[in-house]
Amino acid sequence: MKSFLDTLVSRQDMIISAFLEHIYLSFVAVAIGIAIALPLGIIITRYRRYAEPIIGVTAVFQTIPSLALFGFLVPILGIGSPTALIALIIYALLPILRNTYAGIVGVDGSTIEAGRGMGMTRTQILRQIELPLALPFIMAGIRTATVLTVGIATLATFVGAGGLGDIIYRGLQSYNNSLVLAGALPVALLAIGFDQILKWIEKRATPKGLKT
Amino acid sequence: MIRFENVTKRFPDGTEALKDISLVLPTHELTAIIGPSGCGKTTLMKMINKLEKPTGGTIYIDENPINGMDEVQLRRSIGYVIQRIGLFPHMTISDNVSLVPKLLEWPKDKKEARVRELLQLVGLDPETYMDRFPLELSGGQQQRVGVIRALAGDPNIVLMDEPFSALDPISREQLQDELRNLQQTINKTIVFVTHDMDEALKIADSIIVMRDGQVEQIGTPQQLVDDPANEFVRNFIGVERINQKRAFGEKRLFEFLDLFTAEWSGGAEKISADATIEKAFLQLDDSRHNYLAIVEGEQIIAYATDRDLLKAALFKEQGVSV
Numbered sequence: 001m002k003s004f005l006d007t008l009v010s011r012q013d014m015i016i017s018a019f020l021e022h023i024y025l026s027f028v029a030v031a032i033g034i035a036i037a038l039p040l041g042i043i044i045t046r047y048r049r050y051a052e053p054i055i056g057v058t059a060v061f062q063t064i065p066s067l068a069l070f071g072f073l074v075p076i077l078g079i080g081s082p083t084a085l086i087a088l089i090i091y092a093l094l095p096i097l098r099n100t101y102a103g104i105v106g107v108d109g110s111t112i113e114a115g116r117g118m119g120m121t122r123t124q125i126l127r128q129i130e131l132p133l134a135l136p137f138i139m140a141g142i143r144t145a146t147v148l149t150v151g152i153a154t155l156a157t158f159v160g161a162g163g164l165g166d167i168i169y170r171g172l173q174s175y176n177n178s179l180v181l182a183g184a185l186p187v188a189l190l191a192i193g194f195d196q197i198l199k200w201i202e203k204r205a206t207p208k209g210l211k212t
Numbered sequence: 213m214i215r216f217e218n219v220t221k222r223f224p225d226g227t228e229a230l231k232d233i234s235l236v237l238p239t240h241e242l243t244a245i246i247g248p249s250g251c252g253k254t255t256l257m258k259m260i261n262k263l264e265k266p267t268g269g270t271i272y273i274d275e276n277p278i279n280g281m282d283e284v285q286l287r288r289s290i291g292y293v294i295q296r297i298g299l300f301p302h303m304t305i306s307d308n309v310s311l312v313p314k315l316l317e318w319p320k321d322k323k324e325a326r327v328r329e330l331l332q333l334v335g336l337d338p339e340t341y342m343d344r345f346p347l348e349l350s351g352g353q354q355q356r357v358g359v360i361r362a363l364a365g366d367p368n369i370v371l372m373d374e375p376f377s378a379l380d381p382i383s384r385e386q387l388q389d390e391l392r393n394l395q396q397t398i399n400k401t402i403v404f405v406t407h408d409m410d411e412a413l414k415i416a417d418s419i420i421v422m423r424d425g426q427v428e429q430i431g432t433p434q435q436l437v438d439d440p441a442n443e444f445v446r447n448f449i450g451v452e453r454i455n456q457k458r459a460f461g462e463k464r465l466f467e468f469l470d471l472f473t474a475e476w477s478g479g480a481e482k483i484s485a486d487a488t489i490e491k492a493f494l495q496l497d498d499s500r501h502n503y504l505a506i507v508e509g510e511q512i513i514a515y516a517t518d519r520d521l522l523k524a525a526l527f528k529e530q531g532v533s534v
Contacts (some may be wrong), residue, residue: 064223114298117263117371118312118361132302207302209345 006141014167019186021162025153026190029085033092038138042126043099052100058094066091066152070159084153084161084205091152092145099141103134132207139202143195151192154183164190213377214260214369214401221255221425229255231425239368242395244412246448247422255372256422257398259404261290273369288315291362291370296378298358299346305331305357306342309315310367330360333397334390344501352383363398372404375409383533388415409449413437413526421445434522446459453526463489465506465516468524472506472514480505481514489525492516 008015037058046049069087077083107130111134115125131138157165164183171179214237221230229252237243238480245253253390258264259271262283270277278286291312299308309330310323312416318326346354355375362370392415395402403487406412412419413433421428421444429441437453440446466485480503483495496504496518504516516524 108296108298110294110296110298111300113263114292114294116298117287117292117294119284119286119315121284122312124315129300159503209301209303209347 001090004178004181007176007182011167011179011182015182015186018162018164018166019190022150022153022164022187022190025081025084025088025156025161025163026146026150026194029149029153030086030092032085033089033145033149034142036089036097037093038044038100041097042104044101045104050087055094055101058097061090062094066155067158070155074159075172079160081156081161083159084156088149088153088156090128093151095144095148096138096141099144100134100136103137104130107133133210136202136206136210137200139205143198143202146194146198147191150187150194153188213274214255214403215272215275217270217272219259219266219271221252221259221264229425230266233426233427235420235430237401237403238418240399241417242404242415242419243418244404244406244416245422246409246412246422248404249407251422252425253405253422254373257373257386257403260369260371260403261287261292266291287358287522288312289366289367291365291367293358293362293370293372293375296463299354301346304343304345305349308346309361309364311361316365316406321465322397326364330363333394334360350383350386351379352387355379355387356390363400365434367400369401369403372402372409374405377406377408391415416450421448434518437522437526463524465489465492465524466508469514471523472520473503474514476503476515478503482507485513489521492521493518496521
């Protein structure tokens with residue numbers, strides 16, 4: 001325990017910068033993931049016959065072991081944070097895409113028919129009915145994607161993109177368990193922290209009428 | 213007036229949902245479309261606001277063909293109540309009711325006044341209910357909101373797709389009565405799809421009986437009961453009900469006082485409470501009044517319209533009234 005605290009103090013600069021890198025990688029990956037998967041999820045609810053194939057493709061990405069995916073990308077993209085980001089985005093896609101799709105498809109058909117019958121346009125139905133009602137699902141997808149990404153971002157170290165993985169890797173190589181812990185613990189805290197913040201947002205985003 | 217002219221609907225798989233339908237739905241009347249499931253009644257109704265499109269023929273609203281009309285504009289001008297209520301759970305009652313006025317870009321004051329007026333019309337206190345959410349209301353209250361939401365934009369035509377079928381029997385009866393009374397006030401052209409003959413006989417001015425995409429009979433509730441066009445209509449109305457109607461010669465008015473109207477301030481034709489229902493029908497037919505005043509001794513104890521008489525004629529022993 002003492003040696004762990006010593007490690008924290010003596011390596012604090014390194015830990016803090018790795019921590020910030022880790023936040024940067026996870027945050028940017030999830031943000032870009034949302035920017036791609038959310039509109040895509042909406043589009044495939046309009047063209048449902050493409051939904052299964054497209055979700056299928058992202059599911060296949062998900063099954064590639066993360067270390068292998070980083071490995072695949074290095075010969076193509078070289079090393080550095082863009083490579084890590086692309087790998088992380090690929091992992092973030094599936095939960096967001098699938099939940100967006102499922103959330104919108106799951107909106108009660110009679111609700112949508114009521115909107116249509118009263119003369120709402122497709123855009124109005126999407127913005128005023130489908131998205132608000134699907135929001136809890138979409139947020140749940142984003143939460144899953146975020147926790148996943150924070151975890152997988154530890155592997156960014158293998159493509160030279162930094163992050164807390166650097167510290168864990170260094171600790172492993174030097175058989176220094178304190179150092180491993182000094183990397184792993186912040187990862188766990190980060191995952192829990194992000195999850196709690198998003199949980200709070202999710203709660204606030206849930207339409208009031210659905211909470212009863 | 214809504215007029216169907218040789219309307220057909222053929223689905224891509226070849227089934228014919230509607231076969232060459234020509235009919236008229238008169239203005240200011242409540243027309244019920246009834247038939248077994250799959251008979252095309254809902255399809256027929258949904259053509260009026262273009263939720264379904266005919267594969268042949270034309271539909272006219274006040275002699276204007278709807279083919280060329282913009283469907284979004286058309287739908288905003290027609291009230292629509294759907295079967296499973298279809299209130300938006302994430303919007304307050306006020307937002308739900310004012311949806312069409314919002315789409316029509318009414319000013320805020322006018323929208324709010326309209327919401328209050330309509331809530332009062334169905335006996336829901338605006339202060340209590342405006343800011344509630346649909347799931348906080350009972351099924352009956354929700355469907356009252358569903359009905360007034362359809363009236364919010366002050367449409368001339370209101371379409372109702374089995375609006376009360378998901379309710380418990382007591383609320384259903386209540387809402388049927390309320391709709392009947394409401395119609396006295398609002399005087400809309402209402403198209404009401406149902407599969408429940410009791411409901412149709414109770415609320416409709418005229419009834420369209422359908423089977424397999426064709427119209428079997430069109431008539432007032434009384435015409436249907438008196439003179440079913442064929443075996444199908446007879447069975448659909450129910451032989452039991454028709455026999456009851458035939459046997460009503462035996463029954464006397466005083467047996468049904470609780471079905472009749474308690475208060476009426478206009479003119480009325482006097483009749484003894486001892487008279488049979490058949491006699492009452494005949495007397496009302498000949499009278500220049502729309503109401504019968506039922507007297508016992510010198511005292512008027514109730515009033516009855518021909519609808520009330522029909523109710524009495526079709527009254528079932530089990531206490532389920534028509």
